[in-house]
Amino acid sequence: MRKRRAGLMIAERTGRLPAPNMTVTLSQWGSITILLMVSAWLTLWSRESIERSLDLARKELAVRRKAEEALRESEGKYRKLVDYTLVGQYIHQDRIFMFCNKRFAEIFGYQDTAEIIGRNIQGFVAPESWKKVIQEIEYRESGEKEFSHYELQVVRKDGSLIQVEVLGSRIEYQGKPANQGSILDVTERRKAEDRLQASLQEKEVLLQEIHHRVKNNMQVISSLLNLQSKHLSDPAAVEMFQECQHRIRTMALVHESLYKSSDLSRIEFGSYLKSLASHLLHFNEVDTRRIRLETALEEVYLDIQTAIPTGLIANELLSNAMKHAFPGKRSGTIELALRPHPEGSYLLSVKDDGIGFPEDLDFRKTESLGLQIVSSLVDQVDGRLEILRDNGTEFRVVFQPPRYPRRTSGQEM
The missing domain is CATH 3.30.450.20 (PAS domain)
Incomplete structure (x- = not known):
């Protein structure tokens, strides 16, 4: 009797029938079929307790049915998301x-x-x-x-x-x-990339050929100037022809470096300056036992728009030092340096321990064509030129790549 009353109290308190008592199932249409498994003590239950328990069962099953419908709806949405x-x-x-x-x-x-x-x-x-x-x-x-x-x-x-x-x-x-x-x-994407790569390689070959031909044409011009200078008797005129040859060679060397480089858009300017300095030593017949060239060239990459004017600046400054810093049998050292400078700029320095630059001479107003060219090219590369006169002469050029406006398709050449 005590076990029966305990079972009844559990049902009334929780709303669930103690097993095994009855099973309640809901059909698809919501009708309720009640299967009662009556035990000996079921008759002791009150009618109100049974109805209360069944009502709670109906509500629980309704919640379960709603959850199952929500799950089916979610699965349908996920299926569409995956399929489409x-x-x-x-x-x-x-x-x-x-x-x-x-x-x-x-x-x-x-x-x-x-x-x-x-x-x-x-x-x-x-x-x-x-x-x-x-x-x-x-x-x-x-x-x-x-x-x-x-x-x-x-x-x-x-x-x-x-x-x-x-x-x-x-x-x-x-x-x-x-x-x-x-x-x-990604088949079509890879085909497009292959076509683009083939086109890029074709353009690189073409650009290499252009740089190669420009260099060759400049060498032809230099050779013509050399031939013409042999028919001159005026030493000043011969020197002017030779200086023009130096400048042409300086520009040709940029194109030569570009077509030999794996990157056709820029050159390693430190290596370029080393080649340029060696060429000038040979061309000016400098006695390297008397005049030594020391270099401190860091790895700096410049595009052609910056490399040509900066190369011409270096050509003029090096040529000036080789010709005028050590007159007679005087010996000494020329130092060529290149390194990065703050705020994205670079420092090019040509220094010698020779006789020095005249104190009363303003290099910005000199009649020397070489220094006039230097001043003009420094402006072109957004730079500034300084001269130091301690223990010889040092020209320091701080420059950065020029900011040329982009050419639009409608602009004329």
Whole structure:
């Protein structure tokens, strides 16, 4: 009797029938079928207690039915989200496809996902890519990688090969380890990139040829000037021709450096200055046992718009030091330096320990064509020129790449 009363008190307090007492099920149309399993002590229950318990059961089942409907609705939305996407989705377990969406099937040329599910993944991978696929799967299975991102070739239904990009990860599927991933057809993108790369290589070859021909043409001009100078008797005129040859050679050397460089848009200017200085020593017949050249050239890259005027500046300053700093049998040192300077600028320095630059001479107003050229070119590269007269002469040029306006398609040459 005490056990029966205890059971009744539990039912009244919780609203649930103590098992085994009764089972209540709701049909699809909401009608209630009550199956009562009557025990010996059920007759002791009051009618009100039973009705109260059944009412609570109805409410609980209604909540459950509503949750199931919400779950079905959510699954439907997720199914649409997975099926109607530009990216193929898949799950494979033990190398067998367990799931794929419609886009995955379309990428491989199939009409229905049922043609893929249940098949081994190897049949969809090009032989040359299979080793890569297995390697990436093993990385994920061993925990070495959390996910894999790579490209491979796959085989479509008609046997044709396409290039795809894959992002795969490790998951649990139906209680067992599996692999899921996304796949994107990148065949057309890769073809476009290949065409662009071929076009770029063609233009690089053409640009190299242009720089090569410009350099050759400048050498021809220099040779013509040299031939013409041999018919001159005036030493001053001969010197002017030689100076023009130096300047042409300086510009030609920029084009030579560009067509020999892997980067056709700029040159390593430190190496260029070293070549230029060696050329000037030879051309001016400098006795290197008497006049030494020391260089401190850091790695600086300049485009052609900056390299040509800066190279001409270096040519004029070096030529001036070689010709005038050490008259007679005087010996000494010329120092050539290049290094980065604050705020994106660079410092070019030509220093000698020779007789020095005259104190009363303003290099900005001199009649020397070389220094006039230097002053003009310094302005062109947005620079400033300083001269120091301690223990010889030092010309310091602080410059930065010029800011030329971009040419629009409608502008005339």
